[in-house]
Each structure stands twice: as structure tokens, then as C-alpha cells.
Amino acid sequence: MRDFSVTIIGSSAALPLKNRNLTAQVVNHAGRLFLVDCGEGTQIQMIKLKIKSMRINHIFISHLHGDHFYGLIGLISTFHLLGRKEDLHLYAPEQLESIISLQLEISLTRLNYRIIYHSTNPDIVETIYDDDKLVVTTIPMMHRIPTTGFLFTEKPYPRHINMEAAERLNVPYTSFVALKSGEDYLSEDGxxxxxxxxxxxxxxxRSYAFCSDTVYNEVYADLISGCNLLYHEATFMSDMAEIARLKMHSTSAQAALVAVKSRAGKLLIGHFSARYDNLLPLLEEARRIFPETYLAEEGVTYSV
Ligand SMILES: [Zn+2]
Ligand SMILES: [Zn+2]
Structure with missing residues (x-):
């Protein structure tokens, strides 16, 4: 089975704290690294966590609130200083291009690699990345500004050859590729x-769903149905549900409800408000509804 995991780089909402950083995570699929969001401090966190950031060629930005992308220009600049040549693909709301371009223009920086911008649209579900093993689709979120989540879905694995049967029926090795893709076998005697x-x-x-930031709604639960691992924001606890609704964020209990409705395998909660020193009450609130809930802990890698 291919490697498929998520390393949490930051889990704090809005403000960085001495022990919590702003939203960012690295998805590893079959050795390919993808960065999801890039809050301030992301590149320093990646150095501390020994993540080889130069191997990242695709960065997905959920929305343009600062806590999700203010680390991006720093990372782009570091890639340049380190002599990067490979194209860097950025998937984000369309205004990102003018923001980054202005920052580079005013600092008279001419990057020695190309940035390729792919704009996301929070009103539709679309495939924005597609390679031989993985597909990434957007998940429309409901937030104060245009926001998308991201669903990472593996492509189907080839079938395994039943070697005992293949030998018994004299099936040549040259037919194995076709068999693995699901074709029947036509023997020499017809x-x-x-x-x-x-x-x-x-x-x-397997699939991994990243859902942040969003007010609680059930629209996207169907889109991520059956995901093995769901990361969902849990900015507040239920006693602040009204504030969460007004700020268009979710509570821990609401994150758990999405996990139930989408029949997720496991739930990781994150994007915690700076008001919570102790996160265990958020975990307990979610676990009462969805027992397979875990706190998104920085520096920890979770298998999908
Ligand atoms: Zn946020
Ligand atoms: Zn936000």
C-alpha cells in the first residue's frame, strides 16, 4: 500500500501562540509532498520538523485570511534563494496571484522558477489536481470570504495476481498488466x-478531507462521504456556538457531526481559538459524538 499521511504543522486559529502555530499541513502521498495552507511560521516549522520543503511542488490554499497564507511569500522567497528550478503550482482563490506578484514586483525579485496559478472556485466542486495515483478536488466551504476545502483521493490500486491460479492455468507473465487492470484472460486455445x-x-x-474554515453546514458532508481521515476545524466549543456561527466557524461538536454524517473513519480537529490553553475539553466534546476523534497535534504524522 502506498504511503498516505498528513503531518500537522500548525493548528492555531488567527493568532500564533508560543506552543501553537498557524494552519499548515503536509500531505504525503506515495512520497509526493503537498502543502495545505501556509500560515506565518510554516517554513520555520518545516525546518524544525525536518520536512524537505523543496520537494513540495503543489501548494493548496483554502482561503485568503492571513492565518492561512501569510507564510507563503516567505516560502516562495526561500525557494528562490535556495536555487529552485522546478515549477511551483499554487491552488488558491484568484486574488492570490496579484498579491504575490505585487510583493515580488516591489522587492524587485525575479524568481528563478515559475509559479503556476490555478484559481479555485468555492461555488463548485472541481478536480484541480490529477496525477497517476492521486486526485484532488475542491470542497465548497461557507466562510466570510471565498473558501474551499480539499479532498485528496487515491486512484484505484491494480488488482493482485493470484499466482497460484495463474501458474495452474499457464497464464504468461506478459498478461499480468492487463489482468491487474481488471481484464479477463483469453487463453491460446480460445x-x-x-x-x-x-x-x-x-x-x-483511501481519501483525506481537509475542511477549514467553515460554518457548520451539511452540504459538504456528502461530498466527503466515506473519507478515511477528516480534518475539520473546531475553533470553539459548543458554549460559543452563536459566536462560531457569526464568525462563520465551527464548534468541536459540529466537527464531530460532520464526521458522523460523512461516515469518516477518523476525525482530526484543529484551528483552535487562542482562548483555549487546554484542548482536552474540545476533544471530549467531539468524542461524545464521534469517538474516533483526535487533536491535530503539531509535528505529529497521522496515517490516512
Ligand atoms: Zn483561519
Ligand atoms: Zn478564515
């Missing part, structure tokens, strides 16, 4: 052997 006799079920496809 007998059609169904694929199910020659292969066994592949590894299951």
Missing part, C-alpha cells in the same frame, strides 16, 4: 478465463 479467477481484490482506495 478459453476466456474471467479476471476474478486470476486476481484478488486490490488495496482499498
Amino acid at each position: 478459453t476466456l478465463i474471467p479476471n476474478s479467477l486470476l486476481t484478488i481484490e486490490p488495496f482499498p482506495q
Whole structure:
């Protein structure tokens, strides 16, 4: 099975604290690294966590509140100073391009690599990234400014060859690629052997959903249905549900409700308000509704 994990870089909402950084996380899929959000301090956190940031070629920005992207210009600049040549793809609301371009223009910086901008649209669900093993689609969020979450879904694994059956039925190795993709086998004497006799079920496809920032709503629960791991913001506890609604954020209990409705395997909560020193009450609130809830702890890597 391919590596598929998420490393939390920052889990604080709005303000950095001495023990919590602003939103950012690195998704590793089959050795490819993807950065999701890039709050201030992200590059320093990546150095501390020994994450090889130069291997990141794709950065997904949920929205243009500062706590989710103020670290980006610093990272872009560091990539330049380190002699980066590879293209850098940025997926974000369309205004990001003019913000970054202005910062580079005024500092007279001519990057020695290309930035390729891909604008996201919070009104639709669309595929924004597609390689041979992974697809990333947007998840429309409801927040004070245009915001999308991101759903990372693995492509199907090839089926496994049933070696015992293949040898017994004299199936040549040259047919294995077709068999792995699900085709039946036509033997030399013209007998059609169904694929199910020659292969066994592949590894299951997994998916990871990143949902931040958003007011609680049920619209996107269907879109992330069956995700193995859900990261959901839990800025406040339920006693502040009205404030959460006005600020268009979610409570810990609401994050857990999304996990229930989407039948997620596990829930990671994050984007905690600076008012909470102790996060255990947020965890307990969510666990009462969805027991498989965990706090997004910085520096910790969670398997999908
Ligand atoms: Zn935020
Ligand atoms: Zn926000």
C-alpha cells in the first residue's frame, strides 16, 4: 500500500501562540509532498520538523485570511534563494496571484522558477489536481470570504495476481498488466478465463478531507462521504456556538457531526481559538459524538 499521511504543522486559529502555530499541513502521498495552507511560521516549522520543503511542488490554499497564507511569500522567497528550478503550482482563490506578484514586483525579485496559478472556485466542486495515483478536488466551504476545502483521493490500486491460479492455468507473465487492470484472460486455445479467477481484490482506495474554515453546514458532508481521515476545524466549543456561527466557524461538536454524517473513519480537529490553553475539553466534546476523534497535534504524522 502506498504511503498516505498528513503531518500537522500548525493548528492555531488567527493568532500564533508560543506552543501553537498557524494552519499548515503536509500531505504525503506515495512520497509526493503537498502543502495545505501556509500560515506565518510554516517554513520555520518545516525546518524544525525536518520536512524537505523543496520537494513540495503543489501548494493548496483554502482561503485568503492571513492565518492561512501569510507564510507563503516567505516560502516562495526561500525557494528562490535556495536555487529552485522546478515549477511551483499554487491552488488558491484568484486574488492570490496579484498579491504575490505585487510583493515580488516591489522587492524587485525575479524568481528563478515559475509559479503556476490555478484559481479555485468555492461555488463548485472541481478536480484541480490529477496525477497517476492521486486526485484532488475542491470542497465548497461557507466562510466570510471565498473558501474551499480539499479532498485528496487515491486512484484505484491494480488488482493482485493470484499466482497460484495463474501458474495452474499457464497464464504468461506478459498478461499480468492487463489482468491487474481488471481484464479477463483469453487463453491460446480460445478459453476466456474471467479476471476474478486470476486476481484478488486490490488495496482499498483511501481519501483525506481537509475542511477549514467553515460554518457548520451539511452540504459538504456528502461530498466527503466515506473519507478515511477528516480534518475539520473546531475553533470553539459548543458554549460559543452563536459566536462560531457569526464568525462563520465551527464548534468541536459540529466537527464531530460532520464526521458522523460523512461516515469518516477518523476525525482530526484543529484551528483552535487562542482562548483555549487546554484542548482536552474540545476533544471530549467531539468524542461524545464521534469517538474516533483526535487533536491535530503539531509535528505529529497521522496515517490516512
Ligand atoms: Zn483561519
Ligand atoms: Zn478564515
